[in-house]
Amino acid sequence: MPFFQFVIEPFSYAFMQRGLAAGIFVGILCAIMGSYVVLRGMAFLGDALAHAIMPGVAISYLLGANLFVGAIIAAIVVALGIGAISRNGTIKEDTAIGILFASALSLGIALISTVNSYAVDLSHIMFGNILGVNIFDLQITILFSVLILAIVALLYRPLLVVSFDPILAQTMKLPVNLLNNLLLVLLAVSVVISLQTVGVGLAAAMLVTPAGTAYLLTRRLKSMMLVSAAIGAFSAFIGLLLSYYLNVVSGSAIVLTATAIFFVVYLIKKGKR
Amino acid sequence: MNQQPHHLMLKNVCLAYGTRQVLKDITFFVENGKSLAIVGPNGAGKSTLFKAIVGLEPIDSGQILIHDQPIHAHKDCVAYVPQKEEVDWKFPVTVRDVIMMGRYNSRGWFMPPGKADNMIVERSMDELNISKIANVSINELSGGQQQRVFLARAIAQEPHILLMDEPFTGIDSPTQEATFDLIARLQARQVTVVISTHDLNLASTRFDQALLLNRSVVSHGDPATVFTPANLASAFGNSFLVMENGTVLVDECCPADEEHTHILPK
Numbered sequence: 001m002p003f004f005q006f007v008i009e010p011f012s013y014a015f016m017q018r019g020l021a022a023g024i025f026v027g028i029l030c031a032i033m034g035s036y037v038v039l040r041g042m043a044f045l046g047d048a049l050a051h052a053i054m055p056g057v058a059i060s061y062l063l064g065a066n067l068f069v070g071a072i073i074a075a076i077v078v079a080l081g082i083g084a085i086s087r088n089g090t091i092k093e094d095t096a097i098g099i100l101f102a103s104a105l106s107l108g109i110a111l112i113s114t115v116n117s118y119a120v121d122l123s124h125i126m127f128g129n130i131l132g133v134n135i136f137d138l139q140i141t142i143l144f145s146v147l148i149l150a151i152v153a154l155l156y157r158p159l160l161v162v163s164f165d166p167i168l169a170q171t172m173k174l175p176v177n178l179l180n181n182l183l184l185v186l187l188a189v190s191v192v193i194s195l196q197t198v199g200v201g202l203a204a205a206m207l208v209t210p211a212g213t214a215y216l217l218t219r220r221l222k223s224m225m226l227v228s229a230a231i232g233a234f235s236a237f238i239g240l241l242l243s244y245y246l247n248v249v250s251g252s253a254i255v256l257t258a259t260a261i262f263f264v265v266y267l268i269k270k271g272k273r
Numbered sequence: 274m275n276q277q278p279h280h281l282m283l284k285n286v287c288l289a290y291g292t293r294q295v296l297k298d299i300t301f302f303v304e305n306g307k308s309l310a311i312v313g314p315n316g317a318g319k320s321t322l323f324k325a326i327v328g329l330e331p332i333d334s335g336q337i338l339i340h341d342q343p344i345h346a347h348k349d350c351v352a353y354v355p356q357k358e359e360v361d362w363k364f365p366v367t368v369r370d371v372i373m374m375g376r377y378n379s380r381g382w383f384m385p386p387g388k389a390d391n392m393i394v395e396r397s398m399d400e401l402n403i404s405k406i407a408n409v410s411i412n413e414l415s416g417g418q419q420q421r422v423f424l425a426r427a428i429a430q431e432p433h434i435l436l437m438d439e440p441f442t443g444i445d446s447p448t449q450e451a452t453f454d455l456i457a458r459l460q461a462r463q464v465t466v467v468i469s470t471h472d473l474n475l476a477s478t479r480f481d482q483a484l485l486l487n488r489s490v491v492s493h494g495d496p497a498t499v500f501t502p503a504n505l506a507s508a509f510g511n512s513f514l515v516m517e518n519g520t521v522l523v524d525e526c527c528p529a530d531e532e533h534t535h536i537l538p539k
Contacts, residue, residue: 039364158382161374164364168426171327171353172378219365219410 010244019130019197022141023236023254026197027206029145031232032152033190034211035225036183040163044094045082047204048101050191052078054108054200057125062111068140071195075188078104083184087177128199128251130240137196144193148186159183160221197236198251209258210235213265231261280305281326281434281465286335288318288325295321297489299335303482305433306463308456310476310496313486314509319469320356322486323436326467327353339434352432354423356439362412368422369407372397375429397425400458401451417448424455435459437468441475453479473500 010016037046056074060067078100085096112122124132133141152159162169162179169176187207194203214228239254246253286299295318303309311319324330326337328344337344339351352375375397376390386394398404401421406414414422420440427435440452456466470476476483477496485491485499485508492504 039361154383157374157377160366161377164366164371165360165374167329167353167355167359168374170329171351173328174382215365220367220370221365224365 007241010241015131015133016240016244018133018135018138019250020237020240022133022138022197023130023240023250024233025141025145026194027210027232027234027236027254028229029148029190029232030194030203030206031210031214031228031230032149032225033187034207034209034232035214035221035228036159036163037187037207038211038215039221042187043204043208045097046187046191046207048082048097049075049079049188050200050203051101051108052104053188053192053195054105054125055111056108057195057200058108058111061121062115067195068192071192072189074104075192076185079184079188080181083181124199125195126199126201127249128195128197128202130197130250130254133196141193141196144189148190148193151182151186155179155182156222198254202251202255205255205258206232209255209262213258213262216265216269231258235261280340281467282336282338282341283326284336284338286322286325286337287333288321288330289333294488296325296332299486299490301484301490301493303465303467305465306460307481308460308466308479309468309482309484310480311467311469311484311486312471312473312476312508313469313491317487317508319486320438323353323355323438323467323469326434326436327351329353350433352427352430352435354420354427354435354437354440356442362414362419364411366411367408368398368403368411368414369394371411371422372426372429375426378430393429393431397429400428400455401425416443417445420444420448421451424452428455428459432464434465434467437466439470440468441470441472476500 011020034046037043053071053074056070056072056077057067058070059065060070082093082097082100085091085093085100109122112125115121158169158174158179161172162174162176162183166176169179191203191207194206198206210231211224211228213231214224218224218227235258236254239257240250242248242257243250243253281303283299283301286296287294288296299322311322313319321330325332326344344351372394373386373390376386376393380386380390395404398407401424403418403421403425406418411419411422424437424440427437437452441449444452456468459466468480477500480496482494483496483499484493485504487508491508492499492501
């Protein structure tokens with residue numbers, strides 16, 4: 001089979017086209033939000049956010065409501081909760097995150113396990129079901145990705161200063177807490193968006209891996225974000241191809257592709273030194 | 274920026290961390306275009322005082338006025354250069370990016386930098402002799418270069434008042450001289466410069482005014498009238514010594530890990 005056909009053929013199916021579109025948008029969105037996650041040392045928080053939306057998903061599942069709405073509410077509550085606990089300072093941030101994240105995950109699974117068919121549903125929530133993306137899901141994904149990226153582009157300078165030099169941000173009278181909370185909320189929504197594509201278990205990888213790779217390759221935030229986005233989108237494309245031909249779960253294939261790119265870059269960088 | 278005098282006035286400023294009183298009844302006045310060195314032992318409240326002046330630490334009582342207006346009325350007339358450890362040096366920004374941050378407030382946060390901003394950034398880099406490293410990543414800089422970058426950013430802010438916390442600690446002598454050149458140029462533009470230091474020699478010879486601080490103001494004025502044995506004894510307590518020839522030695526005025534004494538010329 002010629003190479004061109006090898007690449008194109010899988011995408012002759014409508015569900016593969018929708019999956020690819022969703023994967024690319026999610027890949028770009030997570031990669032750009034992930035730049036902040038990597039630079040601000042929030043990797044653990046990203047992971048926690050992803051797991052902490054489980055109860056929201058479970059409750060809306062049990063009520064027969066839209067999963068997306070439940071997930072968004074849970075994610076925002078948890079994001080702001082973590083922000084408040086870490087500012088308060090009575091307990092270390094990572095301990096607070098650890099407690100919150102494990103208990104939310106347990107609560108979510110407990111709720112879902114009350115339903116008979118829970119095994120299938122749980123695996124979809126944990127690992128995503130990119131090939132089950134319908135037109136409505138895709139519209140939601142595109143709408144929110146564009147919205148979040150527009151906000152990040154508009155607030156590029158304030159977010160840069162708040163992330164790099166909080167003291168300067170304060171002396172310049174920027175609303176530091178508001179910006180930090182906004183970033184947490186945008187991050188939470190990004191994680192929810194990626195739920196359908198790579199699932200709760202793997203969303204954190206899409207936040208951290210492409211951005212971590214880009215960090216090795218660039219020395220300015222803007223270029224880090226662009227390279228990260230390219231890696232995120234490329235991983236989605238290659239991952240989907242691999243999942244089609246090797247018959248593996250697409251979320252895992254996408255994450256493993258991103259990881260492979262990271263290690264290639266890491267080894268080349270290390271070899272140069 | 275020179276349309277009005279940019280004097281700095283503190284009136285009865287008090288600040289406590291919990292029950293610990295850090296600043297007690299601080300009152301002083303600095304005219305525009307003057308330079309002031311603040312000297313005091315460890316824990317005298319020098320850094321806290323600076324943070325209060327830029328609005329990083331809320332004060333409990335008293336007033337801080339910059340051209341007769343309270344600090345929160347100002348957005349960008351005070352530039353603050355903290356001790357250098359306080360940013361993430363592995364962040365992916367270049368020297369030029371860092372200095373451009375000094376322009377964001379006057380440009381507007383949503384606008385890309387314009388021609389005038391670029392010119393001010395170039396000029397700031399020229400003034401500190403770092404134009405050659407404009408596109409270098411900040412994690413590749415030496416300690417002296419790091420300080421120059423932050424000084425360049427502070428002057429790119431075009432402040433009326435420049436505050437520098439311990440600018441002479443742990444830097445090479447060319448950077449120290451570059452800092453003094455800069456202070457002189459800023460004073461010529463009527464900018465008020467306030468620094469903290471534990472170097473009595475520099476404080477007494479190279480600044481218009483000195484202020485001895487130990488939670489409260491021990492003495493403020495001309496360095497010659499401030500650094501008297503009686504005032505130093507009052508500020509530094511036991512850790513100070515007058516030699517037979519009149520030289521004053523002060524200990525314990527530096528970070529605890531640095532062991533040395535300071536000699537004050539007669």
